[in-house]
Amino acid sequence: MNRRKRVLIAPLDWGLGHAARCIPIIREELAFGNEVILASNGRSAALLSRYFPSLILLTDIPDYSIKYSTRWSFAFKMALQLPKILSCIRREHAWVRRAHSQFQFDQIISDNRYGVYLPNVHSVIITHQTAPRVPRWSRAGVHGVIQYWLERFDETWIPDYEDSAKSLAGDLSHKNVPSNARYIGPLSRFNGKIEAVRNFAKVAIISGPEPYRTIFQREVEQAFLKENEETLILTGKPEEQESVLLQKVMITSRMHDELLGAVLMGADEVFCRSGYTSVMDFHRLGLKNVRWVPTPGQTEQEYLFKRQEHRQI
Numbered sequence: 001m002n003r004r005k006r007v008l009i010a011p012l013d014w015g016l017g018h019a020a021r022c023i024p025i026i027r028e029e030l031a032f033g034n035e036v037i038l039a040s041n042g043r044s045a046a047l048l049s050r051y052f053p054s055l056i057l058l059t060d061i062p063d064y065s066i067k068y069s070t071r072w073s074f075a076f077k078m079a080l081q082l083p084k085i086l087s088c089i090r091r092e093h094a095w096v097r098r099a100h101s102q103f104q105f106d107q108i109i110s111d112n113r114y115g116v117y118l119p120n121v122h123s124v125i126i127t128h129q130t131a132p133r134v135p136r137w138s139r140a141g142v143h144g145v146i147q148y149w150l151e152r153f154d155e156t157w158i159p160d161y162e163d164s165a166k167s168l169a170g171d172l173s174h175k176n177v178p179s180n181a182r183y184i185g186p187l188s189r190f191n192g193k194i195e196a197v198r199n200f201a202k203v204a205i206i207s208g209p210e211p212y213r214t215i216f217q218r219e220v221e222q223a224f225l226k227e228n229e230e231t232l233i234l235t236g237k238p239e240e241q242e243s244v245l246l247q248k249v250m251i252t253s254r255m256h257d258e259l260l261g262a263v264l265m266g267a268d269e270v271f272c273r274s275g276y277t278s279v280m281d282f283h284r285l286g287l288k289n290v291r292w293v294p295t296p297g298q299t300e301q302e303y304l305f306k307r308q309e310h311r312q313i
Contacts, residue, residue: 010039011111015208017277018111019044023189046239062091089115114149125153128276131175133299143176150178159187168279170307188284196265201229204271207236208295224249274305
């Protein structure tokens with residue numbers, strides 16, 4: 001008989017997407033009978049603790065604490081914070097060594113945390129961005145660094161179709177591909193057969209970093225309040241548990257996956273940031289009524305927005 005494995009799963013806390021797409025992987029590891037230990041912080045930790053309340057959740061893993069600004073471009077702000085990012089990668093590598101001395105992991109699965117690996121433990125990194133969208137003058141250097149970090153892991157799992165004709169991420173996941181890459185197909189927390197229900201004419205899913213998350217929510221609220229229809233806003237705050245009804249606009253912080261999937265499939269229009277996890281979720285649900293709204297300045301979301309606007313889901 002195979003020995004039960006102890007698996008560390010550590011998603012990045014930049015929005016909820018990294019944690020959300022780890023949910024099916026966590027479920028699969030548990031179905032195999034493995035012991036899963038989670039590591040994350042912020043809203044990602046809150047989301048994981050809601051889905052898996054009985055699992056150990058390590059919240060002392062280093063936090064990147066990336067700051068976003070409406071005054072400067074996303075690329076410029078990220079460039080300014082590069083020293084902090086590199087420092088955090090070093091700190092999370094030291095953190096995983098300490099955690100391993102306590103828990104003795106058999107496998108490590110990191111979602112976009114480049115420092116969460118160990119040479120003596122089978123280490124996997126999940127990413128859909130082997131070739132992130134950066135200015136042309138910096139592309140060779142950035143892509144070279146990305147490949148260097150990815151190849152420090154035993155495997156790079158790419159949540160996309162290997163066939164570029166079917167790809168959801170396009171060039172993001174099919175260029176600058178490391179030698180240890182493995183395409184595992186799109187990931188989604190929605191599973192099983194979901195039947196559409198017509199509860200709301202329009203649905204908005206709010207997500208992303210602050211201050212853009214709050215700005216997006218305010219814009220959607222103002223637009224929905226002008227319409228005489230039953231509408232829903234999901235605020236993307238798993239740490240909260242509240243619902244408010246403003247006229248015919250239901251604003252709620254969380255909703256069970258099966259119900260949310262049914263509501264999304266029954267809506268006339270769905271408004272959402274063009275983050276990759278949302279792209280995968282809506283692909284799983286077969287939604288064709290999506291109004292994608294990229295986060296300003298985020299080149300990945302702007303690329304995915306253009307790609308989704310010109311392809312059949």
